[in-house]
Amino acid sequence: MKRKIAAIFAADIAGYSRLVAEDEEETLRRLASYREVVDDFIAKAGGRIFNTAGDAVLAEFPSAVDAVRCAIDIQESLRTRNMAYPPSRQMSFRIGITIGDVVERDGDLLGDGVNIAARLEGLAEVGGICVSRAVHEQVANKLSVQFADIGAQEVKNIPTPVHAYMVAMRREDGSYNTPQVKKVSGKAASAPNWMWPLVVGIVSIVAIGVGGFLYFTKLETAKAPASAGAAPAAASSPAASTAAAAAPGPTPTMAAANPAPVPSPPAASGGKFPADMVPFIGERVRAYLSNEYSTAGDYKAFALNIGGFTGSALNQPNEEAARNAALEQCQKRADASQSPRRCELYAVGNAVVYAHGRPPMPPQPWVRHDTVTERRFASKDFPMVRDPAKLRLENMYVPAAKSRSVALSPGGQYFMVMGAPSADDSTRRSLESCGALAGVACMIVAVDDNFVVPIPTLLKITGFFHAASNASILADARDEVVRKLADATGWNAVAVGTAGRPGLGLKAADEQTAVNSALADCARRDSDCHVIGIGPFTVGPVN
Structure with a gap:
């Protein structure tokens, strides 16, 4: 591990869970598109993404100026993209930036700098940017950016208040908006001196009244006989x-990482x-x-x-x-x-009293072993995650003790459990944790040393394949595709043509045979056929 000073950039999507709940596939497709924009701007500005979790992005920059300039570019670019959608379906990031001392371990960054950036992101407006005082001091005279001082803010799990500033974002006409100043932490204003005697008097009267009520209630209770069958008080000792x-x-x-929801009040x-x-x-x-x-x-x-x-x-x-x-x-x-x-x-x-209930889970069985499609686990082939995640899988999952498993969500979140007493235990726990993170049911991709689902290599994996809701397939044909795929072992592929008529390649001994069969079956019914699904994944052209 090594320490260093870095500008830390934290971003996530406002209202992401609601967007997913309303239209999962459209939200995930658009998230992938927006993430390409975000990742491209970060790379061009000299930044490095060191952690992701669904809609969240954590990145480091060598300078605060580069980080703020990148954040502004991202927000302005995504604002333009959002104009094509109604307000309820717009996908807007909040971004927080600070400068801090962080610890680097296996490519990941840890420490207060990362935590404060995440808290600043929570303070930011939808589509806005919130920075710490250290960033403001570095940037104020170097970029033509306006700031609103929102003062010292009390934030969760940070012992001292964080002095923060909102970045004024440019409007369509070139003018700047005025950020809404959030509540500033600090002591409440003192009550006027003349109120204290009144307050003391009222409190005294209430105390006398309550005391009298309790006294007479106790007298009445003492007169009454003890109730039969009353539960004994729980015993406790000073030591215990x-x-x-x-x-x-x-x-x-x-x-x-992913921001946790607020628990509901406890039940009795x-x-x-x-x-x-x-x-x-x-x-x-x-x-x-x-x-x-x-x-x-x-x-x-x-x-x-x-x-x-x-x-x-x-x-x-x-x-x-x-x-x-x-x-x-x-x-x-x-x-x-x-x-x-x-x-x-x-x-x-x-x-x-847990507010979030049971996490979403897929139907059982959670794992279907198939010797035709199973192969040795390789971190470089793990689907739908970026290189830092593949490196983490290589360093943590591969050498870990059995039983272990990795679950994957439709949005690319993943969770691994290692050293469990059994494969059933590790698969259940990884699915529960992944489902809680993603807000949707996940899929077991690997158990111990093997991939347990077909991992396509001929085309690029872009998401999870659900024939019943796939808009590329003609609506009248979807139920038939679902039925035929339900019990098909081995390699399976689905192709469609311009009219959406599907072609299937089922129970093949290898990926290429399944693809060829699906294309040939589609060509008998439609034209310009292309493969849209292989195994449990949607696929597209390799870039």
Whole structure:
């Protein structure tokens, strides 16, 4: 590992989950197109992308000037592209930039510089840019850019406020917009002196009233006979109430960064804890939850993150202490393994308070082994990810202990689980974590040393192939294609012509035979046929 100072650029799409939910395939196609624009500008400006996660991009630049100029070019270019779409379908990035001390490890960058850039991105307007004071000082006299000072901002998990500036973006007529100044952190304004006696008086009156009510209520309660069958209070000792219970640590996992949603308010505790429903965790942690955690009395809490890191606290003095202890233990474990995901409360007592529900999962079976199409795993052939991700797979997945697996989403997000007790455990956990990251069901691409789905090499992989919703195929013919592909083993290909009539090459012994058969079958029904799907992937011409 080595340290260095770099300008860190963080970007992601505003409202991406909503766009995917409304029209997944169109959103993913447009994301790929927009990412080409973003990547091209970054490369031309001398930047380097060091991490991606679906719609998020993290890049480093040798200078703040280059980073800001690149961000402006990206925003102006994408604004022009968005004009072709209605406001509800526009795809706009937020961008945050800072200068910071970072640690480089295996091509990835870690440290406060990366975290602050991500927080600044969250402060930016839709289609806008937010920079730190250090960047503003470097850029202010070197670029003809206007800024709005939004002051010191309290941001999540950064101990000191971050002084930030909004970049004024140019309008169509050449004028500049005025950024909306976000709420500035700081102490609330003091109340006028004349109000304090009034406030004290009101509080005193309320306190006397509440005290009297409780006193007389206690007298009435003391007179009443004890209720039969009342549940005994949970016992706790001073020693037990001071320590968090250590749940078994998870097998380390790796996932790309993505902003976490805000949890919903907790539900009331009660009932048996549903350990079988907890996602992201291995069997050791599940056994702990079924036994020690489930049977322990309050106050207790359990926290986790998408990477499978967990923390729990039993026999705490109150609910708040249990919450804090569980989150702290989980986050310490995640930070120690450089997990980019934040921990969230999953349960308080035996009540699940996790806001995100079960992650989307594909139908079972999750893996269909086929000796005709399976081949040795090779990082360079992993589909739909860029070179930094392939390098990470080579350095982390290939040498890792079994059982291990990698899941892939339609948008190119991926998640790997390594060192699991079984292939079933690793595939379930990688699908859960990948699905939670992407917001859509993922697909198992590799298990242990092999690719377990056909990996096309003759054409470029562009996404997941779903015949039932593929607009290239004539609507009346889609159900037939779905039916014929359902149980077809070996290599399979789908071709279409100008009229959308499909041709199929099924159960072939190799990729080339499947492609040739699909083209020949299509040519009998249509003209100008081309292949659109091979195995589980959509394909296009190789650039």
